[in-house]
Amino acid sequence: MAKPRYLVSDTQRQRAKSLRQSMPRAERLLWRYLKAHHLDGLGFRRQVPMGVHIADFVCHAARLVIELDGETHDFEARQRYDRKRDALLAGRGYVVLHIPNDEVLRNLEGTVEFIRSTAHERLSLPPPPPSLPRTRGREQRGARLSLILQPRCLMNISAPILSSQSQRP
Numbered sequence: 001m002a003k004p005r006y007l008v009s010d011t012q013r014q015r016a017k018s019l020r021q022s023m024p025r026a027e028r029l030l031w032r033y034l035k036a037h038h039l040d041g042l043g044f045r046r047q048v049p050m051g052v053h054i055a056d057f058v059c060h061a062a063r064l065v066i067e068l069d070g071e072t073h074d075f076e077a078r079q080r081y082d083r084k085r086d087a088l089l090a091g092r093g094y095v096v097l098h099i100p101n102d103e104v105l106r107n108l109e110g111t112v113e114f115i116r117s118t119a120h121e122r123l124s125l126p127p128p129p130p131s132l133p134r135t136r137g138r139e140q141r142g143a144r145l146s147l148i149l150q151p152r153c154l155m156n157i158s159a160p161i162l163s164s165q166s167q168r169p
Helices: 010-021 025-037 076-091 101-106 108-124
Strands: 045-050 053-059 064-069 095-100
Touching: 010 045, 010 053, 025 045, 025 053, 025 064, 025 101, 025 108, 053 076, 064 076, 064 101, 064 108, 076 095, 095 101, 095 108, 101 108
Parallel strands: 064 095
Antiparallel strands: 045 053, 053 064
């Protein structure tokens, strides 16, 4: 599976590089287990720019993002930001795991096992449907199909459902 490409500014790349060079203790400990395909051959990257956001760790094959949360995540403003970022990543087919730094420091082996099992669950799911092209405000003349894409694992279906508005006699 090819890793997705995001438009990332030079500033964002530089910020990610800076974050990789000054990782907190919990991130450094977890990275020892995730790097170089140590965890069941899964490839993880650290401090990955994903659009305007930087994810702590990403496994593109499992479409899994791992965020280690410190004390700053206790504030409502930060939690709102996290929810917004999580929704954006979920729209791209990723699942975000929020793990407190304290949990990594207290229970590193349990944290690694949780990540391992979640990644294997994600790998057993069918790949997410491809993104649909966006329109720029003007619709073309004629009928336009609007797809309602539901997660296949929840609906147990094999194809997207067409909305009733888009069906023509």
